[in-house]
C-alpha cells in the first residue's frame with residue numbers, strides 16, 4: 001500500500017456537486033450483490049461551473065454507468081483506487097451506476113456485510129463508499145428511496161431507513177420492499193438490514209399526539225431479551241421531549257441487534273443498528289452494569305436523531321459536535337433515571353483513567369482535531385467523553401435555561417444542515433449573552449490541563465487566599481499551550497463547623513457553593529469574612545476535565561470524606577486518601593520493606609461501613625479502591641507488580657480488620673426479591689458485592705463459602721458473575737476451575753455470556769492468564785472475525801496489568817500477533833487493539849524496549865491506514 005496521506009481541516013471546501021435525491025436498488029447475494037444507484041446531482045452554488053465530478057468508491061466492481069440516460073464510454077470516466085471521476089458534467093444531471101460487491105468477504109464490517117445469516121450495514125464514517133459510488137461526506141444530504149430485493153425464504157425481512165412504501169413478490173422466490181426516507185440525510189446514516197428476523201413491537205405517542213411504532217428486530221433465540229431496551233427507548237423518547245423539547249419525526253423507529261459489529265451501536269435514520277451486546281439483556285445473562293449500559297446506548301442512539309441526524313456535522317473534524325453533545329445528553333438522561341451521584345462517579349472514574357491516559361499518550365488530539373489520516377481512529381474518548389465534558393461546562397457556565405434556549409436555537413437554525421462546532425457554541429453565546437471566545441480553546445487544545453492550587457487562611461484577617469496556577473503539558477504537534485477558561489466549582493468547608501462557609505469574593509456574596517473562573521495562567525482569589533479556617537473542596541462534581549493538585553494532608557482528606565456537602569468530592573476525598581496510602585505501599589514494595597497499613601484509611605472505612613446511609617450506591621463507590629489502572633495513572637513510572645501488590649495489601653488489611661463490618665453489610669443486603677434493574681436493587685447488589693470482594697480477598701473459609709453459595713444460587717447474572725470473578729481471580733485453582741467449567745457448559749449456547757466467561761478468566765492475576773488466552777483462542781466459541789470475541793479475550797487480556805506486562809514480553813507479542821492478523825481482516829479493530837502498546841513511555845526501560853520492538857514488528861507489515869496511523873504516532 002502507498003503511504004497514507006493526512007487530511008486537513010484547513011482544506012475544507014464545499015462539495016463541487018451535491019445529491020438532492022438518491023435512489024438505490026439492492027439485489028442481495030452473499031458474494032455478488034448488485035447495487036444500482038440513481039443520483040440526482042447538481043452543482044454546488046458556491047462552486048464554479050466546469051469542475052469534474054468526483055465520487056468516492058472502494059472495493060466496487062463497476063458494471064455500468066450512464067449520465068442522463070446516456071451510457072458512458074470508457075474514455076468518459078476514470079476509475080481509481082479511491083473512486084470515480086468524470087471530467088465534464090452539466091450543472092444538473094442524473095447519474096446511474098451499477099456495481100457489484102461481496103458482502104461475505106467483507107470482514108472489515110464497514111459497508112454492507114454478512115453477520116451470521118443476515119445482511120447489514122455500517123456506514124459511519126466512510127462505509128457507504130464500499131456500497132456505491134457517492135460523494136461520501138456528511139455535508140451532502142439527500143432524500144433516499146431504497147429498494148431491497150432478496151430471497152424470500154432466507155431473507156423474509158428487508159429493512160432500510162424511513163417508511164416502507166411498497167412490497168411484493170418477484171420471480172425465482174425473491175421479494176422486495178421499497179423504503180422512503182423523506183428526511184435529507186448524509187449517506188453515513190444510510191442503513192439496510194435483511195435476514196430471518198423476528199420483531200417485538202410497541203407504540204409511543206409523541207408530545208404532539210403522533211403515534212409511532214417501535215420495533216426491535218432480533219434473531220429468534222433472542223426474543224426474550226428485548227424488554228429492557230424497549231422500556232429504555234420509551235423512557236428516552238419521553239425524556240428528550242420533556243428535557244430538550246425534541247420529538248421523534250417518523251412513524252416508525254427500528255432497532256436491529258447484530259452479532260458482528262465494530263462499535264456499540266449506530267444511529268442510522270429510523271433504523272438503528274446495535275451490537276447485540278448493547279441491546280440484549282436478561283436477568284440471567286446480563287449484569288446490572290450491562291442493563292445500565294444498554295439503557296444508555298439506546299438513549300444515545302435515539303438522541304442522535306436530533307443531535308446528529310436532523311443537524312449533522314459539516315465534516316468529520318466536527319465529529320464531537322454530535323458525539324460530545326449526545327454523550328452529554330445520554331449521561332444526563334442516565335443520571336435522571338438512575339442515581340445521579342453514582343452516574344457522575346462512574347463517568348469521572350472512567351474518564352480520569354482512560355481519557356487522561358489518551359491525552360498523555362502519543363495519540364493525544366484535540367476534541368476537534370485539525371488533521372487525520374483515518375477518521376475511524378478518531379472515535380475516541382477525547383472526541384466523545386472530553387467533548388461531553390466541554391458541553392457540560394457550557395451548560396454550567398451559561399446555566400440550564402440559557403443552555404436550553406441555545407439548544408432550541410441550534411436545532412431550529414440549523415435543522416436539515418451540516419454544521420460546525422462554532423455554530424453550536426455561537427448559539428450558546430447568543431442565548432446567554434456570554435463571550436465564549438476563550439472557551440473555544442477547549443476544542444483546539446489537546447492535553448489535560450493541570451491546576452496547582454494552594455491556599456492559606458489568615459486568622460487575623462479572617463481571609464482565605466486561594467492561588468490557582470494552570471498549565472497544559474505539550475502534546476504531539478502542540479508544544480505551546482494557552483491559558484484556558486476553567487470553571488472551578490468550590491466550597492470552603494469550615495474545620496470547626498464541618499459546614500460550607502458563606503463565600504465572599506471581592507465584596508460579592510456568592511453563596512456557599514460557587515464557581516470561580518480561572519482564565520489566566522495564575523490567579524489569586526481572596527475569600528473574606530471567614531470566621532473559621534476552611535479546607536477547600538475544589539472542582540466539585542468534576543467541574544472541568546482537569547487534574548487538580550492541592551497539598552491535602554491525610555487529615556484534610558479524612559475531614560472532607562466525612563463532611564463535604566458535595567457527594568462527588570466526598571468520594572474523591574476517599575480516593576485521594578487511599579491513593580496517598582497506596583503511594584507509601586508501592587514505595588515499600590519496591591524497596592523491599594515491610595508494608596504497613598495506614599490507620600486513617602481503616603478508620604475512614606470503618607466509619608463508612610457503620611454509618612447509616614440511605615445511599616447504598618454511593619457507599620459502594622466509596623468502599624471501592626481506585627483501580628490499578630487509575631493508580632498507575634498517578635505514578636510517574638508505572639510499576640505494575642508494586643501497584644498490584646499494594647492494592648491487594650490494602651484490600652486484605654481492610655478485610656482482616658473490618659471483617660465483621662463487611663460481613664454485616666453483606667448479610668444486610670442479601671435479597672431474594674425477583675430481579676429488576678432498578679436503582680434500589682442495583683445499589684443493594686453493588687454494596688453487597690463490594691463487601692463480598694473484601695471478604696473473599698483473604699480467602700478464609702467463610703468468604704469462600706459465601707462466594708460459592710452466591711455462585712451456586714444463580715439468582716441473577718450480576719451476582720453470579722461477581723462470584724465467578726472472585727473465585728476465578730482467587731489464588732486457588734480448585735475454586736476457579738470447577739466454577740469456570742460449570743459456567744462455560746451452562747452458557748455454551750449464549751455468545752454474550754461466553755464473552756463474559758472469556759474476559760473473566762483472562763483477567764485473572766494468576767500467572768497462567770496468558771496460557772489461557774492462547775488456549776481459548778482455539779475454543780469453538782472464539783472467532784477472530786467477531787469484534788466482541790476479540791474484545792472479550794484479547795482486549796480484556798491487554799487490560800490484565802500484571803500479565804499483559806509480563807517481563808518476558810510474551811503478553812506484548814501475543815497482542816502484536818493478533819494485531820497483525822486483524823490488520824487485514826478488520827483494520828478498525830486492529831488499530832484500537834494496539835492502544836496499550838502505544839503507552840510504552842509509561843513503563844520501565846526493559847518493558848519499553850519490548851513494547852517498541854512489537855510496534856516495530858507491526859510496522860514492518862503492509863499496513864492498513866488505520867494501523868499505520870496509530871503505529872507511526874506511537875513510534876514517532
Ligand code: ARG
Nearest residue numbers: 124125263265266267376379
Ligand atoms: N455514531 C456511532 C455512535 O456513537 C458510532 C459510529 C462509529 N463508527 C465507526 N466506524 N467507528 O453512536
Ligand code: ZN
Nearest residue numbers: 300304323326
Ligand atoms: Zn454517538
